[in-house]
Amino acid sequence: MAGDGRIFLLKGRTRGAPVDELIFDLLFFLVPLIVCGLIIGRTVERRHLAGLTEREAANSHILITQLKSFPMVAALGPDPALVVAEVVIASDYLKTFLASWRKIFGGEVKSFSRLQTRAKREAVLRLIEQAKAGGFNAICNVRLDTVDIGGATSSGKFPMATILASGTAYCVGPSL
Amino acid sequence: MIVTNTETVAGYEIVELKGMVQGNTVRAKHAGRDIAASLKNLVGGELKGYTELLTESRREAMQRMLAQAQQLGANAVVNVRFTTSAVTSGAAELYAYGTAVIVRPVQ
Numbered sequence: 330m331a332g333d334g335r336i337f338l339l340k341g342r343t344r345g346a347p348v349d350e351l352i353f354d355l356l357f358f359l360v361p362l363i364v365c366g367l368i369i370g371r372t373v374e375r376r377h378l379a380g381l382t383e384r385e386a387a388n389s390h391i392l393i394t395q396l397k398s399f400p401m402v403a404a405l406g407p408d409p410a411l412v413v414a415e416v417v418i419a420s421d422y423l424k425t426f427l428a429s430w431r432k433i434f435g436g437e438v439k440s441f442s443r444l445q446t447r448a449k450r451e452a453v454l455r456l457i458e459q460a461k462a463g464g465f466n467a468i469c470n471v472r473l474d475t476v477d478i479g480g481a482t483s484s485g486k487f488p489m490a491t492i493l494a495s496g497t498a499y500c501v502g503p504s505l
Numbered sequence: 506m507i508v509t510n511t512e513t514v515a516g517y518e519i520v521e522l523k524g525m526v527q528g529n530t531v532r533a534k535h536a537g538r539d540i541a542a543s544l545k546n547l548v549g550g551e552l553k554g555y556t557e558l559l560t561e562s563r564r565e566a567m568q569r570m571l572a573q574a575q576q577l578g579a580n581a582v583v584n585v586r587f588t589t590s591a592v593t594s595g596a597a598e599l600y601a602y603g604t605a606v607i608v609r610p611v612q
Contacts, residue, residue: 415559421549
C-alpha cells in the first residue's frame with residue numbers, strides 16, 4: 330500500500346509540523362510518483378494501444394457478435410466451444426491522481442475510461458486468439474463482465490480494470 | 506463434452522435436459538501478489554498475478570461444473586455463465602453455472 334503510506338506520512342507530519350516540511354514531502358513523494366506515472370505509465374499505455382490496433386487489424390476477418398444464435402454457421406466444422414479470457418490492468422499513479430482531482434469537480438474521468446476500454450479490447454482479442462488456436466473463425470454471444478478482486482469496498486484498493494470475457498467459438502461458412 | 510454460453514449448439518439438437526450444474530471456488534491472492542500489484546499501480550500495465558488468479562479460479566469452477574454434468578450423464582453444458590463476488594478483501598469468488606443437456610447431431 331504505497332499510496333496509503335504516503336498519505337499517512339503527510340497527515341502525520343502536518344500535525345504540528347511546519348508547512349515547508351509538507352512541501353518537502355510533496356516534492357519528494359508525490360512529484361516522483363506522478364512523473365513516474367507520466368513517463369512510464371504513458372509509454373506502457375501507448376505501447377499497449379499500438380499493439381491492440383495491430384492485433385485487431387490482423388484479426389479483422391474473425392466474425393464477432395453478441396447474438397445468442399450462430400449467425401452464418403458452417404454446415405461442417407468442429408463442435409462449438411466456450412472461450413473465456415481474463416484481463417486485469419492496473420492504473421498508473423498519474424491516472425489515479427487525475428481521477429482524485431476529477432472527483433472534486435465531477436465529469437468524465439477520461440484516464441479511467443481509456444483504461445477500461447483497453448482492458449475490454451484486450452479481453453476480446455484474447456477470446457479471438459483462443460478461438461483461432463482452436464481452429465474457429467467466429468465467436469458469438471460475447472459477454473464482458475467486470476470482476477471484483479478482493480473487494481472494491483475495502484479501503485486503499487488500487488484502481489484497476491478487471492474483465493472476464495466469454496463467448497462461443499464456431500466456424501462460419503456455407504450455412505446449414 | 507461440448508460447452509457453450511449460447512442456449513443452443515449449432516449442428517446439434519437438445520434431446521434431454523439434465524438440469525442446472527454449478528461449480529464455485531473462492532481463492533485468495535497471496536501477499537506477494539499484493540505487493541507486486543501495489544508497485545505495478547505506480548506505473549500501470551497488466552497485473553499478471555491477478556490475471557492468473559482469475560484464470561485458475563475459472564478453470565477450477567468450470568472443472569467442478571463439468572464434473573457435476575458428467576455425473577448426471579450429460580454430454581453438453583449450454584448457457585454457461587460466470588459471476589464473481591468479493592467475499593472479503595483479498596479473496597474473490599468465481600461461480601460458473603450452466604444447464605447440463607444431452608445433445609444429438611442433427612440429421
